[in-house]
Amino acid sequence: MAEIRVDLEKCNGCGECIPSCSFSALEMKDEKVRILATCTLCGACVDACSEEAIILEKEEKEVDLSSYRGVWVFAEQRQGQIMPVTYELLGEGRKLADDLEEEFSLVLLGWKIEEKARELTRYRIDKLYMVEDSLLEHYHTSFYTQALVDLVRSEKPGIILLGATSLGRDLAPRVAARLKTGLTADCTGLEVEPEERNLLQTRPALGGNIMATIISPHHRPQIATVRPKVMKRAKPDGKGQVRVIKIKPDLASEDEMVRILELIREEKDVVDLQEAEIIVSGGRGLGKPENFSLIRRLAHLLGGAVGASRAVVDAGWIPSYHQVGQTGKSVQPKLYVACGISGAIQHQAGMRSSEIIVAINKDPNAPIFDIATYGIVADLHRFLPVLIDQLEKREKALL
Amino acid sequence: MDTIVCIKQVPDTEELSHIRVNCETNTLVRESVKAIINPFDENAIEEALRLREAKGGRVTVISMGPPQAKEALRKALALGADQAILVSDSSFAGSDTLATSYTLAMGIKKIGKFDLLLLGKQAIDGDTAQVGPGLAEWLRIPQITYARKIEVNGNQIRAERTLEDAFEVVEVTLPCLATVTKEINIPRYPSLKGLLSAKRKEVLVWGADDLFLDRKRIGLEGSPTQVIKIFTPQPPPKGEILTGEIPELADRLIEKLRERKIL
Ligand SMILES: Cc1cc2nc3c(=O)[nH]c(=O)nc-3n(C[C@H](O)[C@H](O)[C@H](O)COP(=O)(O)OP(=O)(O)OC[C@H]3O[C@@H](n4cnc5c(N)ncnc54)[C@H](O)[C@@H]3O)c2cc1C
Ligand SMILES: Nc1ncnc2c1ncn2[C@@H]1O[C@H](COP(=O)(O)O)[C@@H](O)[C@H]1O
Numbered sequence: 001m002a003e004i005r006v007d008l009e010k011c012n013g014c015g016e017c018i019p020s021c022s023f024s025a026l027e028m029k030d031e032k033v034r035i036l037a038t039c040t041l042c043g044a045c046v047d048a049c050s051e052e053a054i055i056l057e058k059e060e061k062e063v064d065l066s067s068y069r070g071v072w073v074f075a076e077q078r079q080g081q082i083m084p085v086t087y088e089l090l091g092e093g094r095k096l097a098d099d100l101e102e103e104f105s106l107v108l109l110g111w112k113i114e115e116k117a118r119e120l121t122r123y124r125i126d127k128l129y130m131v132e133d134s135l136l137e138h139y140h141t142s143f144y145t146q147a148l149v150d151l152v153r154s155e156k157p158g159i160i161l162l163g164a165t166s167l168g169r170d171l172a173p174r175v176a177a178r179l180k181t182g183l184t185a186d187c188t189g190l191e192v193e194p195e196e197r198n199l200l201q202t203r204p205a206l207g208g209n210i211m212a213t214i215i216s217p218h219h220r221p222q223i224a225t226v227r228p229k230v231m232k233r234a235k236p237d238g239k240g241q242v243r244v245i246k247i248k249p250d251l252a253s254e255d256e257m258v259r260i261l262e263l264i265r266e267e268k269d270v271v272d273l274q275e276a277e278i279i280v281s282g283g284r285g286l287g288k289p290e291n292f293s294l295i296r297r298l299a300h301l302l303g304g305a306v307g308a309s310r311a312v313v314d315a316g317w318i319p320s321y322h323q324v325g326q327t328g329k330s331v332q333p334k335l336y337v338a339c340g341i342s343g344a345i346q347h348q349a350g351m352r353s354s355e356i357i358v359a360i361n362k363d364p365n366a367p368i369f370d371i372a373t374y375g376i377v378a379d380l381h382r383f384l385p386v387l388i389d390q391l392e393k394r395e396k397a398l399l
Numbered sequence: 400m401d402t403i404v405c406i407k408q409v410p411d412t413e414e415l416s417h418i419r420v421n422c423e424t425n426t427l428v429r430e431s432v433k434a435i436i437n438p439f440d441e442n443a444i445e446e447a448l449r450l451r452e453a454k455g456g457r458v459t460v461i462s463m464g465p466p467q468a469k470e471a472l473r474k475a476l477a478l479g480a481d482q483a484i485l486v487s488d489s490s491f492a493g494s495d496t497l498a499t500s501y502t503l504a505m506g507i508k509k510i511g512k513f514d515l516l517l518l519g520k521q522a523i524d525g526d527t528a529q530v531g532p533g534l535a536e537w538l539r540i541p542q543i544t545y546a547r548k549i550e551v552n553g554n555q556i557r558a559e560r561t562l563e564d565a566f567e568v569v570e571v572t573l574p575c576l577a578t579v580t581k582e583i584n585i586p587r588y589p590s591l592k593g594l595l596s597a598k599r600k601e602v603l604v605w606g607a608d609d610l611f612l613d614r615k616r617i618g619l620e621g622s623p624t625q626v627i628k629i630f631t632p633q634p635p636p637k638g639e640i641l642t643g644e645i646p647e648l649a650d651r652l653i654e655k656l657r658e659r660k661i662l
Contacts, residue, residue: 037538040611173529177536182623185527219623262568375640
């Protein structure tokens with residue numbers, strides 16, 4: 001795909017090009033011409049400009065796939081903190097690089113990140129690209145895309161992995177589209193095909209009902225976002241022989257950039273559900289909103305967070321950020337306790353990969369029992385108080 | 400305030416459990432083809448309608464897909480959209496998210512000027528969340544993903560973006576693209592008046608020849624990714640139904656959780 005841009009140094013703001021466009025895609029701003037989204041890349045304005053200030057770049061040449069080598073992991077940091085998924089990718093990226101017998105590199109973007117970078121060199125990586133600029137202090141789609149794309153164009157990695165976090169899933173598709181390469185979202189399994197050097201990317205689709213394996217055989221780099229908490233965390237067992245490469249990116253602030261005004265931490269309940277190792281969820285079987293107190297007490301005793309089905313969220317029994325499922329949150333705790341939840345396919349989509357599932361439901365045919373590790377066919381109004389009571393006794397005895 | 404909303408028709412989730420994989424052809428066998436508007440896209444439509452009610456302007460809905468996707472667009476018209484466009488051509492078949500976002504971008508360029516482009520945060524069939532940022536890139540406009548609140552002030556929008564443990568308040572000059580979460584609003588139902596007036600509106604259909612397309616960027620050829628295998632996930636190991644009287648049941652559950660080192 002061709003690309004069009006204006007060389008701002010050459011543009012003298014004469015406006016000659018404006019009438020040449022049949023799509024009204026040119027406008028004057030600050031005495032320079034600007035190309036709008038309605039541009040179809042027809043090229044009429046290129047010929048109209050006597051200053052040669054409008055540049056239409058033709059098709060990129062066929063790429064030589066074998067010149068793309070090495071595995072990269074994008075090290076995600078927020079407010080200077082390295083995100084947990086980065087450590088998971090460190091292990092996975094190393095494994096893929098070893099299988100390919102290629103170099104393994106980490107890419108860290110930010111500002112004043114020297115100390116974090118040092119911490120990362122304790123892991124088994126060959127290279128660490130440290131891309132520092134004050135414009136990279138907070139995540140901005142435009143700056144991060146530009147910095148990463150420029151680095152990819154000069155260094156040509158074969159594979160790039162990012163965490164499938166809100167940041168990774170905002171950045172990766174923008175980067176992949178600019179590079180015109182393949183991207184696979186939210187992978188749960190990665191492997192390499194040694195001959196073709198293709199990355200086999202496996203991911204769930206259709207709410208976890210099917211799995212698909214995806215490759216990008218004719219494009220490089222191959223980019224994947226990886227679901228957090230699926231891969232094992234790496235151990236810091238490197239020998240410290242990491243080449244650190246400092247990069248000063250060439251960033252220009254665009255006038256249409258998204259400005260971040262404020263970052264506000266969520267209420268504790270919201271954060272808890274995402275990160276909890278234990279979740280106790282309630283559904284319509286609770287009968288009335290007040291009975292959520294049972295769920296809260298059980299969650300509290302187990303040291304877990306409170307989840308809910310959509311039915312009770314829609315009924316207004318509990319705020320929507322507690323909802324688990326296809327249109328709610330996707331969780332995978334160690335223990336998920338479903339109380340009075342039928343286990344509709346959409347609910348399962350958000351919790352079926354939990355390690356242990358306990359279901360409490362009075363209907364022995366409820367679909368939740370198909371995926372439950374331990375099923376309890378009982379009336380929750382009778383069962384939960386007894387369970388809570390016994391757990392409390394147990395806790396006291398242990399004190 | 401002219402808004403374009405991208406909507407996708409997806410299989411009704413009730414049907415998902417009936418979907419089976421044909422292991423020989425790597426394709427999905429859909430016993431029934433009941434389809435709905437992707438739920439998050441309903442929120443995007445609703446937001447566009449509310450912005451129009453507050454600020455005036457037009458709401459255009461666009462979808463890329465097979466001819467059946469007209470159904471989804473008709474529903475959007477019944478909800479109150481002013482114009483509906485289906486981008487459809489057999490040469491678009493097999494598009495991945497890059498080719499889809501390219502084709503939609505070309506359709507949007509043909510529509511012309513807009514202020515805001517709204518999408519759902521992700522489609523529930525593929526769950527990729529990639530079409531939004533891809534589209535923003537092809538159009539070279541700023542993006543706000545996971546928006547749960549949008550306010551328009553003149554030529555600026557201010558939005559709240561949902562992150563894992565925080566939310567971000569951002570501001571940007573229009574035109575821009577935003578993908579929305581379901582917290583943003585509660586979608587309305589079509590009114591009787593809406594249903595009647597939708598009957599008088601046409602869904603425009605644009606094929607490959609109607610758009611200024613680079614043929615290498617569409618369909619299978621324009622799609623870097625290829626699905627090489629589809630399979631049904633390993634069913635979880637068969638669980639255990641605990642039986643007994645209630646106090647004993649609670650004991651047994653506690654015992655199990657202790658064995659599994661949860662307690
Ligand atoms: C597009 C779409 C997206 C959706 N997304 C989601 C989603 O993200 N998350 C989600 O959860 N749902 C979602 N749903 C809704 C989903 O289909 C179900 O309607 C919902 O999960 C049902 O919630 P529930 O199990 O609480 O209620 P019900 O289905 O009514 O089940 C209640 C259960 O409680 C049991 N019960 C009743 N009384 C007792 C008692 N005294 N003791 C023990 N058990 C009892 C019953 O046997 C029953 O199984 C979605 C639906 C659609 C169409
Ligand atoms: N074929 C399509 N036609 C119109 N909009 C689409 C299409 N595919 C995806 N979208 C939009 O992009 C969003 C994200 O989809 P996805 O990237 O597939 O998860 C959806 O919520 C839609 O708003």
